[in-house]
Amino acid sequence: MANYDVVVIGAGVVGSLTALELSKHNVSVCLVDRFPEPGCGTSKANSAIVHAGYDADPGTAKAALNVRGCGMMEALCGELDVPYLRTGSMVLAFSEEEARKIQALLERGRQNGVKGLEIIGRERVLELEPQVNPEVFAALYAPDAGIVCPYELTVAAAESALDNGVEARFDFPVERLERENGMFRVISKSGEIRAAFVINCAGVYSDLFCGEPSFRIQPRKGEYLILDRKYDGLVHHVLFRTPTKLGKGILAAPTVHGNLLLGPTSEPIEDREDTDTTAKGLGLIRESSKYMLPGLDLRGVITSFAGLRATPSTGDFLIGWSSGQEGLLNAAGIESPGLTSAPAIALKLVELLGERLPLQKKAHFHGRQKVLRMAELSLEEKNKVIRENPAYGRVVCRCECVSEGEIVDAIRRNAGARTVDGVKRRVRAGMGRCQGSFCMPGVLELLSRELGVSQTELTKSGGLSRMLTGTLKGEE
């Protein structure tokens, strides 16, 4: 049975960045996830915002890690070749009362150490964002906020960790942890592995492993609408409403790929697999967005989705050694701003682990190999690439102009794509306006060829999500 110094449960953004940080040290690490690939949990379905850090109460782990993570994000994304944009954000106030509230947010932000915050008046808001409802009073402007591609960040971190010697077990749903002779048995349906230490980054399930009986997660669903790229440039900053007792409200933000994101709603739920969208939720987003951006044409919606916040009963991230289980390190209840905080959480976890496990930096660490994105190349570079490998000249996804070569790369890289959704998240084939209607058969063919499995075995997102039910009658 495989033995490791450390097993990391959960290849979300937190677990993957933690594995990456560990891969810089001389320890044996296994990253496990219940899905066939990294980034299939909350890290694929959120607002993708790098928050500046004025939301959390001063003194909380959230506040400190958010500000620290925000400061790390740009350099990290550069190293990992992941799209990031420092757009700045605005919290819009539509009444005098809201204007007072954003003043309080400003002060809280300053206490948290957020730089550059200022209140800007109506004129300036409308100058920067002409589409905003002219009834706006003022806004809290945060120049350091930004946007990132959360699933590309997660995939890149996991891939880079694997490039540097971390092992991975996918399709490995951990059922329980058992302690035996000072070691953990990490037990799943598909086998078992052993480790001296376990780091729990299991997202919305992280309370089940945390060894803190009083700590509970109450999942909260957030639904979204995504608009076609033809709306690129409609809004330039992340636009929030002033938070109320009910939550942060519906925001509008550009994505790093030029789509417009509207959402999220906030609904407590019991079923931790329930990422269904609802008529009510989508209706609320439409209504609220129409108020914020009155000129918005909602016919440009190309898809909707939902993600689950791992909202902790304590109101704060649970980060540290478990009090109930020896050798267990927790990163539990990582709700928003967990994406922003993730780089700082990873550092913190490795620092804590170092207290009990001697960690030595490796002499050699390989940075992530750059991703070949045809759209980023000059004409000359494209021709060179196509000459060397004609597969880059075959366009498979017409809407996002993705070539066969790019899809094959996404499958062959470490922690590569195994599913139709996995291909979509890595290279955007199927993310465009036709939503894969045209390219899906081609993507199945490439997955089948590269993985050496028949097309009828392939899934949308792992498990029983088979895309096809068989071949035609009489054909084998």
Next chain:
Amino acid sequence: MGTDVLVVGGGPAGMAAALSAAQSGAGSVLIVERNERLGGILNQCIHNGFGLTLFGKELTGPEYAGRYADQIGQAEIPCLFNTTVVSMTGNKEVLIRNTDGERQIEAGAVILATGCRERPRGAISIPGSRPAGVYSAGTVQKLINCCGYMPGKRAVILGSGDIGLIMARRLTLEGAHVEAVCEIMPYSSGLKRNIVQCLEDYDIPLYLSHTVTRIFGRERVEGVEISGVDEHLAPVEGTQRFIECDTLLLSVGLIPENELAGYAGIVMDAKTGGPLVNDRLETSVPGIFACGNSLHVHDLADFASLEAVEAGKNAAAYVKAGGEACQEFECRAGNGIGSVVPQRMSAKALAEGATAYIRVGRPFENASIVIKRGDRVIRTVRSPRLTPGEMVKTVVRDSGDGDLTFEVDSHD
């Protein structure tokens, strides 16, 4: 590299346009097609019903495409296959990509014949889960007819347009069970013969004024909830019903493909989803023409080809003589009208007689389409039944002055 006329797309429209341009003396004509052969969507439409207008005979899609492809071969019109037009400027510089690399072609005139795509699930925002098994009807058509795979065993189809109806029969013939076809409108936009031959003959129920209001199943579709809708198309509380199935096919509308038009700065018509054109099918950018389903969605491939013949002729005339400046009048979609193509007509064309393609906005019984200039009626087209699914084609001839308004005069 350069060519006199560059045709983007080798479907029934592109092929007809290229042939007609060549026959009209355009000089060099080139077809750029991203697939490995000519035919466009017709290659996956293996049922018959094509060619009645043009060839006087019922052909399958591939047979229809084959007839055109043969003529293209005889006329020795060069085609670049497996080649995608990735962008285009208003100066008719067309950027193409294939396994030889990416390069620019300078064209004297461009004909856009890029076809259409299907409206995806997201665009109609059906709530629920997002499992495997939700596909657009055309994708299933391709999987079954071209790839040899079955996408599911028990299906519900949303949308009773012709593609949805034809796929109901196709799935049934391949051994799947089609539980129902749901249509949000109180009528089907499909051809009557398809309703009989594809649904009634196989006892597949058609639920009019019904839509899918929820999708169930976390990994694979396990069922859908359907609901009746009121006259505003809003689901009626209390009418929900669960239907068990593993597949949901969407056939909820076609949208002209026009990314390239966007890059070239061509003015679009929000009603058709295609470029705004004049009677020569020329877009707002001189020398760039549009036809077939990329201009507006046609009922039959024959009509797409027929329209493309005109585009080819006009593109040839453009490269030979250059553009002609001519006074143009607007064709406005008035009361009851969904869309009119072309959106502009020249005085000259109107004097000689110009063809207009009209869609109504909703069904009418015993009504007329009235074309007016100011208060003056210049043409009336009477019909016992007008539906948005059927395009009305008519010739407008008038030597007067002023913009044209198209209206429905209904007696109900």
